[in-house]
Amino acid sequence: MTAILDIQDATVEYSTRGTLVRALDGATLRVEPGETVGIVGESGSGKSTLGLLCGRLLPANATVTATRALVDGAELLGLDNEGIRRLRRECLGFIPQDPVAALDPTMRIGRQLALALRGLPTDTASLVARLDGVRIREPERVLGLFPHQISGGMAQRVVIAMTMARTPRLLVADEPTAALDSNVRSEVAKLIFGLATEAGATVLWLSHDLRSVGRWCDRVVVMYGGKVVEDGPAQQVLEHPQHPYTVSLAAADPARATPGERIRTGSFGVAEVAALTRAEKR
Numbered sequence: 001m002t003a004i005l006d007i008q009d010a011t012v013e014y015s016t017r018g019t020l021v022r023a024l025d026g027a028t029l030r031v032e033p034g035e036t037v038g039i040v041g042e043s044g045s046g047k048s049t050l051g052l053l054c055g056r057l058l059p060a061n062a063t064v065t066a067t068r069a070l071v072d073g074a075e076l077l078g079l080d081n082e083g084i085r086r087l088r089r090e091c092l093g094f095i096p097q098d099p100v101a102a103l104d105p106t107m108r109i110g111r112q113l114a115l116a117l118r119g120l121p122t123d124t125a126s127l128v129a130r131l132d133g134v135r136i137r138e139p140e141r142v143l144g145l146f147p148h149q150i151s152g153g154m155a156q157r158v159v160i161a162m163t164m165a166r167t168p169r170l171l172v173a174d175e176p177t178a179a180l181d182s183n184v185r186s187e188v189a190k191l192i193f194g195l196a197t198e199a200g201a202t203v204l205w206l207s208h209d210l211r212s213v214g215r216w217c218d219r220v221v222v223m224y225g226g227k228v229v230e231d232g233p234a235q236q237v238l239e240h241p242q243h244p245y246t247v248s249l250a251a252a253d254p255a256r257a258t259p260g261e262r263i264r265t266g267s268f269g270v271a272e273v274a275a276l277t278r279a280e281k282r
C-alpha cells in the first residue's frame, strides 16, 4: 500500500537576519491511509513545520532537505508549481488553530463557502446543507454574515465545511480546538474526526496535549527538538511512555495538559494557509 505520508530524515532550517533555526532535525514519519495520528510536542518542537512541509507551505526563509518526502506517492520537493497546487487541491486539507484568521474578513460566509466548493453545487440549498453538515444552527442566516459576526466555534465549523468539501485524503489540523471555548472543544474535535472517518481521510492532529490526542487518535507521535522521539499506538504511548519528555507529558496534571487558551503566534502559519486558500479561490 502507498503511504499517504512518507518523510525520511527531513531537515528544515529557518534563516532570520543571519541566524539559523533548525526546526526539523532529521524527522522521519510514515503514515498509512486512514490512520489518525496525533503529533505532540512542546512549543518549538517542530510540529507546525512538519505540518506545513506536508503541503510545501513553508515560508520563503525555510530551507528543506529530506532523503524522502512523499505525499500520496508524489515527491513533494520535486513537484512543479502546478503539481503542488494540484496536490493541495486534490489531496490535502488544512485546519488551522485560528479559524477567523483563515477566513477572508471582507467576504460573507456564503460567498467564501461557494468559492471553496469549486466545481460542486453552490446554490443556496447546497450551501445550507454544507453548514448543516457541520452542525451550524440557522445556516441560512449564517450564510449572510461576515466572519467577525460569528463565534470562533462557528468560524471553525465553517473552515471545516470548506476543508472537508474537497474530501482531502490527508487532513492536517494544527491545534484546531485550542483557540476555542472549552465547552465547544470536544464537540469540534468530534466533528472533525467524524467527518474524516466518513471521508476515509487520514488525520494528522498537531497538539501540545497528549491526553486529548490519546482520546481522539489511534497513534501518537512525539516530537522533541525537531525529531520524532517516540511513535506508537496511543494507548501504549500514554500508558508506557519511553522517552523522558513523553514520561513528563504523561505524568503531567491533565488540567495543565489542556490545550493553551491563547493563540500561539508560532502556530501553523495561519496567515500563509489563509493567503493560499484565498489565492486559490480567485
Ligand SMILES: Nc1ncnc2c1ncn2[C@@H]1O[C@H](COP(=O)(O)OP(=O)(O)OP(=O)(O)O)[C@@H](O)[C@H]1O
Residues within 6 Å of the ligand: 014, 015, 016, 021, 022, 023, 041, 042, 043, 044, 045, 046, 047, 048, 049, 050, 059, 061, 264, 266, 267, 268
Ligand atoms: N517563519 C519562521 N521563521 C523563523 N523561525 C521560525 C519560523 N517558524 C518557526 N520558526 C522556529 O522554528 C522552530 C519550530 O517551530 P514550530 O512552529 O514548527 O514548532 P511547534 O512545535 O509547532 O511550536 P508551537 O506549538 O508553538 O506552534 C521554533 O524555534 C520556531 O521559533
